[in-house]
Amino acid sequence: MSRRRRGVWVVAGIAATAVLLCCGLGGAVALSGLFHQPSTPAVNLSGCGQKLRAYHDLPAVSGYNDAQRSRAYDIIKAGIKLKVPPRGWVIAVATALQESGLKVYANDNPLYPLVKAHSLALPHDAVGHDHDSVGLFQQRPKPPEGEGGWGTVKELMNPTISAEKFYRKLLTTSGWQHDPLTIAAQAVQGSAYPDAYAKWEGDATNLVNTLTGGAARTAADASGAQSVGTCAANGQIAASGWVQPVKAPISSGFGPRGGFFHAGVDLAGPRGTPIRAAAAGLVVTAECDPATRDCDHDGSIATEGCGWYVEIKHAGGVETRYCHMESRPSVQVGQTVAAGTVLGHEGMSGNADGPHLHFEVHLHNDLSLNGAIDPVPFMQDKGAPLGRS
Known part of the structure; x- marks a missing residue:
């Protein structure tokens, strides 16, 4: 039988002793096999071309x-x-x-x-x-x-x-x-x-x-032109309408980790790195995670929750979550944002042992663990691959 603390799933009767860099809201789960995990949609990860077939x-x-x-x-x-x-x-x-x-x-x-x-x-x-x-x-x-x-x-x-x-x-x-x-x-x-x-x-x-062959993954250059075979990177908005939330390496991936389930990826950039909306959408959450309590000071591995965080509802039932901001988000609930809008800046509020962004992607308008998918292939298919600095 399972129960949920704010930010962490645990299994009754089992000591939760694993140390996590980042829980997030629903970002960690004990014994992942006990819960249904939606498979990441099949995607073609190769190519950013523009060659039409016959x-x-x-x-x-x-x-x-x-x-x-x-x-x-x-x-x-x-x-x-x-x-x-x-x-x-x-x-x-x-x-x-x-x-x-x-x-x-x-x-x-x-x-x-x-x-x-x-x-x-x-x-x-x-x-x-x-x-x-x-x-x-x-x-x-x-x-x-x-x-x-x-x-x-x-x-x-x-x-x-x-x-x-x-x-x-x-x-x-x-x-x-x-x-x-x-x-x-x-x-x-x-x-x-x-x-x-x-x-x-x-x-x-x-x-x-x-x-x-992947033209929706291309990105415009400064002149507005889009080149065959050039995928979006380094903060460019892809033809799909998606962009990297931060330009930073991945420090921790999606999936089981130390007995828990990490429902996103951690992108470790310098403190103060701008965090951007990965796509256009509606801000549905912009607050201090109640589990964190004090978001105005750096957290630690002993702190719970997401700290200062934002959630955005996008088209097609997709939602994204951005955790551990340095200070109060710069957007408000009910605000419509464009792809690339700055939401806040990297910090280490909440459950964090260093500055980073914990980034999640959810399908079917389900911000619980059941809706979480691996952001890496998802963003790759959108033409905005994660982990590029």
């Missing part, structure tokens, strides 16, 4: 059929043609996932007779309609008589042309490469449900990585 050789992507993968391919190919950096491909694919599920629907909306007359003769994957919008991005056609709209029905039903129109509008948006995906997509779409785009960022990243 249509007939598209690799499988779990959860997506041939038609959907082909439409993601069309979107990426249009981005390459217009020299849009890979971050734009992720944004565009995520937008199309929300708007159409990566399907071109033959639209029979009576407001546009041209749709009914011609849609079934144009490229499409299914029959249906959504108000007065058509195509992968559900763009409004130009009325049969009058001005406005994104283009003709024939143009918008063509996946390549509709994607090019999306990109041209995106490229006119200042700061889109560094904005959260929701903000960048909404600047183009003007949707009534702007927050919905964010939930597709993970799937869009996976599709782009799979179809291009």
